[in-house]
Amino acid sequence: MNPTINAARFIGQRVPRKEDHRLLTGRGTFVDDVVVAGMLHVAFLRSPIARGRILSFDTAxxxxxxxxxxxxxxxxxxxxxxxxxxxxxxxxxxxxxxLADGRVAYVGEPVVMVIAVDRYVAEDATSLIEIDYDEEDPVVTIDDARTGAPVHPGMDSNVAAAMGEDEINEPLEALLRDAPHLISGTITHQRIAQSPMETRGVIVSPQGSEEIIVYITCASPHLIARNLSMAFNLPNTNFRVIAKDVGGSFGLKNQPWKEEMAVIAAGILLGRPLKWIEDRWENLTGANQAREQEMTLRIAFDNDGKLLASHADYHLNNGAYPHGADCNIAVVMFLWSAYKIPEFSFQTQGWFSNTAGLAAYRGPWAIETLAREVLLDEAARKIGIDPIEIRRRNLITRADQPMVASMGIPIDDISPMECLDKLLEVVDVAAFRIEQEAARKEGRYLGIGFATYIEPTGAAGSINVMTGELAHVQIEPTGKVTAIMSTHSQGHGTQTTMAQIFAEELGVPFEDVTVHEGDSSRGGFSPGAAGSRQGVIGGGASIKAAGLLRDKIKKVAAHLLNANPDDVTIEGGMVRVRGAEEMTRSLRQIAEIAYGEPDRLPPGMESGLEAQYRYNPPPMTFTSAAHACIVEIDAETGFVKIKRWVSSEDCGVMINPAIVEGQISGGLAQAIGTVLLEEFGYDDRGNPTTVTFKDYMLPAISDVPDFEFVHANTPSQAEGGFRGVGEGGCIIGPPTLVNAIADALSPFNARCLDLPLTPSKILQLMEGKDISRAAQRQVKSDAAAAAAAAKAVAEKEVHIGSHGEGLPPMAAAMLPGGADAAALEAESTESEVHADGSATEAAPPSSPAGDWDCVMSTPMGPQTMKLHFDIEGDAVTGYTSSPDGTAEFTGIALGNQIKFDLKVTKPMKITLKYDIAIEGDVLAGKVKMGLFGTAKLKGSRAE
Amino acid sequence: MKPAPFDYMRPDTIEEACAILAEAGGGATVIAGGQTLMPLLALRMSQPFILVDLSRITALRGVTRIAEATRIGPMTTQNDAIADATLQSRLPLLVQALRHVGHHQTRNRGTIGGSIAFGEPAAESPAAAVALGATLELRSVRGVRTVPADEFYLGPYATVIEPDELLTAIDVPDWPADSVPLFREVALRPGDFALVGLIGSIVLESGKIARASLAWFGMGATPIKARRAEDALIGQSPDSLQPALIAELAIAETDPFDDHHATADYRRTVGQRIFTRTLSEALGIRQAA
Structure with a gap:
């Protein structure tokens, strides 16, 4: 840190949190604590069916x-x-x-909103509304989505998003096929209900035409304000978004969704302040959820257990209305980026279904660590080497860096192997194995599990909303320090950590620093709590802003005291001149002059003591970790007891170790819930089956052990040397625990691939049963086949005694059911004729030349763009135009097919290979995006 | 999650309460500690016209001795019962079971009578009442009747209580001071309802089992008395017992179900195991590995 500051160090100290007294004594201000004069209350009537048409309302x-x-x-x-x-x-x-418009697509979808004097009356009124539905068969699971009717009218399938190779990669397949060892498995991850302590909630308070105040529990007031401004696009209207305290988000509160938008829209339309607080039942049914996914991972090894090749096939349930149609490309981007692997390919698909929509959830791509680390352990068991050794042979170590890893990701600052080495200094594996062996002889099943991971944190500068963070800091005329940050706490203590940085960098007492956040009318834009970014970027911004202010104080003091700025120090809120103790002044004395007597400042200097800095960090700052967990499984009941859990992480310079450990512990608690307890259920009709916390099992304090921490930290390349630590526990936790359970169950050859591992499933594994989703599918299809066979037998028996048999066709048609079937057949013949007829009537193919409005499905969501083609013979020239700019290209035109390449630099340097087919006024095609696989392109002729 | 509108009455006496129930003709629901009913009201799964709050009726509270039995007022909170000297000395098994009901905070409000009358099949108190041979006193303006606990339950949350009746006493007969308690509950988290639960008491006389009373919870639609196992135990000496075989008899009378938390198979398998272990440990029988 800065050598001129000799004050008590604050960075790295377990300073008690500034916010705790307020939060722990009930004095926090959450959205439900806000009361606006004259506000009315909202209750929603929600769909009781998963899919269907709304036929009529009766609201009288x-x-x-x-x-x-x-x-x-x-x-x-x-x-x-x-x-x-x-x-x-x-x-x-x-x-x-x-609100649902004509159709409903999941149970819990808001259909009607009632606005009343209080929530009781509003809920009473909802029970008086009658809605007639024409119910349809829902698509619930990923399996359903593959074959079921499209959830969204006008789509030809339920594919929400897709990336990767959709054709078989023969060279890779050959590598996998011919490898000495091939490990493959399908990890199925249950659906998780986002369960923040503070559910969603919003108050809209129109202030007249110029300002609409929105109190909303969120991850970033600035992002919400920006979203609302764009979403409503109202002239002369400013959205001011306020969220002082937030009781957790995990990703759910990244953006306003159906209910919040409905309330804000209604407030605007009615000109009245409105409040809606999501209750827990609504949260468990109506709020977006996460994680329902499966990944089939194949990994090939040589005889030494070294990685040769891998292929991932990944599927994600998007629900009906995801926060963004998603095939979770980060899963494959970071699957192997800490490992030395020569060949890797993938396919990822997101699927729409008639369930609650998908939202990001702490470490949204976490299944990559789960699938990889669990299958690495299986590989170690199969190949006959130690699970630590298999990682040692394949992880990218410090000595290997810099290098370009799988998916072209530059790796120059990761340390999972080093974290593992430090972990092994406190976890005596040899002693454990002896204990494990002895316990097994007594019928007790102990297991140890390891996992390593890396995580890109503090990303900024390549995706539009992922900006730098802004710190504004001022010495008040009182001598106290006020900072206004673009960061936003979800309960994780940025008011403390940022204050520690200011106290350290300015040389002032920690108690004198106050950090404000949570109001879009103050400070600058940032996406807030997302992507483990605030410590890294907000911390860097705080250091830089404090540095600017410190320099100004020194200049002012040097001028006033006739000293050299280099001899000025600030310590404990006092400004001193080296070697001249009598010159010591308080910050308050300096500040009073800086604000009130500008004539005494150096010529030309701006008055006041204020500074701000927007810090943009390196594109990615990696956090690494290795964890170990020891469990004992009760062979009688299948219960898992966690006996020990050690975290060894490299999260860079720690601002506050207690907050670091709190972040990791919280993530691990979620991981324990994920592996052992939590599962959001739907029945076949799309009805949620876990709508209270009696049925949706969150981990309780009794399920979460005291974690041990090894801080294997190395400074990052970002300002201050910080690394992000917000999501890591939730990512590395699940495979650590699953591996410990699998190790305990290794005498049973159990494959622990299906979460959650409930006591029921663990007993089945101990009985040698295959509990995988694939096996269940087999059982289902066997049952279906058996049922069909039984039905066939039954029908045959019926036929023997049936009088219908042998009747002429007309008579058969008169039997119940027969007539309809005959009519249906006639109809379908007719419709074929129509189809043929309309095909011949189709517009003749026209030239691709001209302008096209297109949408490309990318990992960051759909990108709209214009395409322009000029055709000359087989040659095509043209340009793409999007908010990011215009780019020209030349390519070839073969009839209605157009191919061209386009080099882009954002978000990474890649060449986009366009392959487009044009039919009439419709454009469809693919864009190969280098390592990122293939994106779909759709478009229509611009009018 | 706001309750539908209801009228609220808080009578001071049992007679008053019974009069309200009689007049309401089935439209009233009594509220004791509210630990189950309040969420049901909030979810509008329960929508009574009248809510009858029993908290002012002092006659429904406390523990007293009657002839060869202990009378527990149904409005006695679970934590008061746990701390009650009479119950600790006379019915330690009941105290042990009550420690598993919910959490400390919910036990401060939750009552023994509320839990018994609600009839959650996976709850501890109904099974304890069945296993200990309790008699339940039901009052209405029509009079008083008593029902043995093991005839009280009809199905999940369904009992023989008529809409105009109030549970006014839980009489638990004395068990010899040296009777052997059996208790084991398997729940996903402490305080949760049981996936599998077993409670019982065994009396030995001259080295032989003279009396045995065993009940399952979480193993069917109601608490289930393991009568065949009880019969098989009577007259046996612990040394000659084969706990695994008794466990088979006990499990044969259960009718567990699949739910979100565990399969019926799991409940049967684990039920048999914990029965075997609990019986063996209680009677000091060394099991063959």
Missing amino acids: AARAMPGVHAILTAADLSALKIDMLSFFLAPAEIAITP
């Missing part, structure tokens, strides 16, 4: 209820044009309205 009885002010449906809200935007502020890929 509800409207007549005393205390009811308004009842609104999608038709009422359509008075405003509302764009539902993704986290990246991209428009949704599918039509999304705040």
